Amino acid sequence: MPNKDQYTGCTVSLHRCRCFDRLSREEHAFLDERSVLINYKKGEMICKKGSFASHVMFMEKGLAKVFIDDGINTLVLKIVPSDTLFGLSSISEHNNTFQYSVSAYVDSEIRQIEIGAFKEMLVRNPLFAKEVIETLSMNSTQVNGRFFCLTHKQSYGRLADILICLSDRIFKTKDFDLPLSRKELAELSGMSQETVIRMLKKFDADGLIGLQGKSIQILDHPRLKRISETG
Amino acid sequence: MPNKDQYTGCTVSLHRCRCFDRLSREEHAFLDERSVLINYKKGEMICKKGSFASHVMFMEKGLAKVFIDDGINTLVLKIVPSDTLFGLSSISEHNNTFQYSVSAYVDSEIRQIEIGAFKEMLVRNPLFAKEVIETLSMNSTQVNGRFFCLTHKQSYGRLADILICLSDRIFKTKDFDLPLSRKELAELSGMSQETVIRMLKKFDADGLIGLQGKSIQILDHPRLKRISETG
DNA sequence: GTCATTTACTGACCCAGGTCAGTTTAATTT
DNA sequence: AAATTAAACTGACCTGGGTCAGTAAATGAC
Numbered sequence: 001m002p003n004k005d006q007y008t009g010c011t012v013s014l015h016r017c018r019c020f021d022r023l024s025r026e027e028h029a030f031l032d033e034r035s036v037l038i039n040y041k042k043g044e045m046i047c048k049k050g051s052f053a054s055h056v057m058f059m060e061k062g063l064a065k066v067f068i069d070d071g072i073n074t075l076v077l078k079i080v081p082s083d084t085l086f087g088l089s090s091i092s093e094h095n096n097t098f099q100y101s102v103s104a105y106v107d108s109e110i111r112q113i114e115i116g117a118f119k120e121m122l123v124r125n126p127l128f129a130k131e132v133i134e135t136l137s138m139n140s141t142q143v144n145g146r147f148f149c150l151t152h153k154q155s156y157g158r159l160a161d162i163l164i165c166l167s168d169r170i171f172k173t174k175d176f177d178l179p180l181s182r183k184e185l186a187e188l189s190g191m192s193q194e195t196v197i198r199m200l201k202k203f204d205a206d207g208l209i210g211l212q213g214k215s216i217q218i219l220d221h222p223r224l225k226r227i228s229e230t231g
Numbered sequence: 232m233p234n235k236d237q238y239t240g241c242t243v244s245l246h247r248c249r250c251f252d253r254l255s256r257e258e259h260a261f262l263d264e265r266s267v268l269i270n271y272k273k274g275e276m277i278c279k280k281g282s283f284a285s286h287v288m289f290m291e292k293g294l295a296k297v298f299i300d301d302g303i304n305t306l307v308l309k310i311v312p313s314d315t316l317f318g319l320s321s322i323s324e325h326n327n328t329f330q331y332s333v334s335a336y337v338d339s340e341i342r343q344i345e346i347g348a349f350k351e352m353l354v355r356n357p358l359f360a361k362e363v364i365e366t367l368s369m370n371s372t373q374v375n376g377r378f379f380c381l382t383h384k385q386s387y388g389r390l391a392d393i394l395i396c397l398s399d400r401i402f403k404t405k406d407f408d409l410p411l412s413r414k415e416l417a418e419l420s421g422m423s424q425e426t427v428i429r430m431l432k433k434f435d436a437d438g439l440i441g442l443q444g445k446s447i448q449i450l451d452h453p454r455l456k457r458i459s460e461t462g
Numbered sequence: 463g464t465c466a467t468t469t470a471c472t473g474a475c476c477c478a479g480g481t482c483a484g485t486t487t488a489a490t491t492t
Numbered sequence: 493a494a495a496t497t498a499a500a501c502t503g504a505c506c507t508g509g510g511t512c513a514g515t516a517a518a519t520g521a522c
Contacts (some may be wrong), residue, residue, distance in 0.1 A: 005281070005299065005300070005302070006301065007301065049236065068376075068379055071236070073379075073383040075375075075378060089368045089372055090368075091365070091368055092364075092365045092368045094365070099368075099371070122357065122360065122361055122364065123358065123361060126353065126354040126355070129353065129354075130350070130353055130354060130360070133363060133364055136364065136368060137319065137320045137323045137330075138326070140320055140330070140371055141320055141330045143374070143378070144308060144330070144331065144374070145299075147374070147378045148304075148306045150378075151382060151421050152306065154508070155509065181468095181469065182469075183469080191510085192510055192511080194471085197471055198471090213470085213517095385479090412498095412500090413499075413500065413501090414499085423480055424499095424501095425479090425481080425501080426480075428500065428501055465522085466519100466521075466522100467518100467519080467520075467521090468518080468519070469516100471514105471515080472513105472516095473515105474514105475510105475512085475513105476509105476512105477510090478508100479506105479507100480505105480507085480508095481505085481507100482503105482505085483502105483503090483504090483505105484502085487499080488500080489499080490495100490497075490498090491497090492493105492494090492495080492496090
């Protein structure tokens with residue numbers, strides 16, 4: 001077999017954190033009592049990089065982007081779909097602030113788990129800790145693949161990646177209404193708004209996708225895949 | 232205070248893993264007995280992405296690059312200096328292979344710790360696990376900063392970053408002999424060999440650095456820093 | 463409904479930096 | 493020291509995709 005590793009700019013890991021499966025009924029209750037459920041509206045900021053991290057978060061239902069920025073440019077690290085634990089980077093003792101910002105793509109329901117309780121659970125239940133380690137490690141691998149892709153693939157490939165990712169992993173259908181603006185799609189694939197628009201039109205003209213405003217359908221998945229792979 | 236976050240393409244975290252400080256004498260001995268010490272020569276492969284991960288590693292002395300590649304392009308995720316734990320991404324149960332490759336920049340001495348023993352320790356000693364989580368989390372933050380930088384800064388800024396990083400964090404002197412070729416410096420700053428050479432020459436001509444072959448001295452640290460920040 | 467504002471789109475321009483094809487210098491080998 | 497090979501460097505060329513300056517369409521406000 002060939003040793004060609006393929007990376008994608010995909011933003012969502014297939015990994016689901018199993019840490020809560022490791023908890024006893026009491027432990028589960030312990031965390032539950034130290035959690036609150038918050039609703040966010042589309043576009044709302046869920047947490048801001050640099051602010052005090054008083055909790056880790058669990059996306060009950062919704063979709064959000066995890067990103068860092070310098071005031072001018074934005075880099076989307078990953079997307080958080082339903083049933084995902086996030087904000088783990090703030091477990092660190094010496095860095096009790098969020099290491100990234102998160103904002104809602106759509107109306108979202110998020111459970112905040114008090115960080116002290118979460119940390120206590122790490123020490124109380126080693127299997128829980130082990131799953132958290134697993135999740136952190138899978139996250140890194142995911143982000144690294146995306147890192148490779150954004151630095152070494154060209155734009156067509158990156159856009160194809162994102163379209164495939166949206167279809168396969170996020171909406172799980174070939175035909176979906178994009179809750180993102182072109183601008184957001186652009187920062188997701190690491191390029192300018194204008195380029196995204198031009199390339200979407202190109203894909204549409206070439207019969208790879210169907211495009212009517214926010215509604216996108218994947219018409220030629222294999223060819224899209226090939227574009228993603230070849231650049 | 233302004234809310235402008237600065238990211239650098241820096242490859243080395245200042246974080247040192249304190250997990251071993253959490254071990255009792257016996258636990259220390261336990262891991263020691265399940266470790267081996269291996270020497271690698273400059274340029275030698277320390278581990279290959281995709282191969283079975285039978286151990287985590289500790290850099291006793293040396294310098295190595297952690298990278299992923301697709302056969303054509305290489306992306307250096309980070310540099311591993313002395314006294315650093317690495318290869319943690321292979322702790323995962325469901326992914327018992329290395330998630331990246333590592334190769335030695337200079338002759339290096341590396342302790343391999345049998346992964347079963349390491350995982351056992353994670354469960355046996357929760358404070359140990361907590362420190363490992365901390366390290367994973369710091370690693371991510373570090374790589375994310377680099378990610379931002381390589382995707383959003385231009386080449387001069389990235390090269391300035393790397394030079395500052397080499398001087399401040401790796402060699403800890405303003406005057407050092409680079410153990411890397413221009414090609415390696417290029418992949419470190421995410422650009423082509425030719426561009427690195429041209430820019431080094433430019434920095435030299437502008438009096439920012441002194442350049443004689445492999446020997447580099449940082450002459451104008453503040454200005455270099457400014458270049459790193461602005462472009 | 464009309465107006466205002468945001469989002470989507472188009473075209474023209476341009477330049478950072480990659481690629482290619484060399485030459486020069488340094489490091490190894492014999 | 494001559495011969496190879498690899499690394500460092502130079503110049504010419506070219507293009508992917510960013511930026512800017514608009515227009516068109518969609519969405520929301522009143």
